[in-house]
Amino acid sequence: MEGKSGPDWETVYRENVVWVYRLILKKVGNPADAEDLTGEVFLAVLKPLRGNANAAEIRAYLLATARTVLAAHWRRLFGREITTIGLDETTEIPDDDHRIPNGTTVPATDRRVAAILAELPERARKVLQLRFLESYSLQDAADELGVSLANVKVIQHRALRLAAQAAARIEEQA
């Protein structure tokens, strides 16, 4: 057993770390947790991975492990799952880190935000735009909209729920 070496871990790691990080960041929405969970995924697959696993098998295994790790993360924090990684989740996550040269095209991510916001009623759209795209605090957003702080919170709650529904619809159509 000892004589047969496992997979070349540096290669597995190098070829997959960006991909796993993106997969998880998309589901947790903050880099700190995305880093933690990416680490958990790699540590979990490190030992059990068979030496002769091919690239596709490794990907499938990383995806499955990321699902488990994400689910445990949510249960730890909130007692239930908030987002989940689908088994066909990989399609829209690009593999390499080639980036669009500055300003030539609108990144897909901005289009996604725009597509979600476009589905919302005026007020909901405005409050999310201020908060998520222009980094307004709740109070600043309230002032901008000419409503009370309590009121802007209510608008934001409703807007977030509508945004989740809109995102789900967009996903289905894709």
Add this chain to the structure above:
Amino acid sequence: MNDVDRFTDSLLGQRSPEPFRPDDEQVAQMRGAIELQAARLGAADALPDADFVARLGRELAAECTPPAMPLDRRANRRRVVRTAGIAAASLAAGAGIDRLVRGPAPAAPPREPGEWRTVAASKDVPEGGLREFELDTVTGFVQRTPDGLRAVSSTCTHLGCRLRLANPGRQLVCPCHNATFALTGEILHYDLPVEIPPLSVFEAREQDGDIQIYTPFERA
């Protein structure tokens, strides 16, 4: 400020959110916040912090190296990663049980410290019957077969997820990666690039109208 507002602010501030117990409505709002923030961060083509990638790479390399240094020091190297407590504990528990009941001399295996614990009333498990049980240390299924009582762990030997009973066929299926086991503990199917062991089985007996299994753990 309510919990969802705080959750949203932590995402906007790129911080890890604080725990709370959300209801359905709050979960829906949290999903919306994650969607928008992930989109804003360009999650699908974001690049992780270079220092993080280098640090995790070093830790993995250290984990891959045969243990030249003492184990407890190796454990300390896991700084990047939070311990994944429950799954790890379940797996460790599974290993312990396995050693206990699959010993080379089934007639009188040397017992690790443990105890008999009641998992069902005898009358609730008729001939051919099956019942799920849940103790604080182990979960599983107990079954009355023509050969006697049989008890098997329901903790998947892969990552420690809890197995579900799938009927028809009375197979135990893992919700995490679809590994499938028989009620004997035998592996029926899995599609993983790793080897996994069969499920642990427990000694079972009948005592004063109760069905008991022998577990190697003391009650919490």
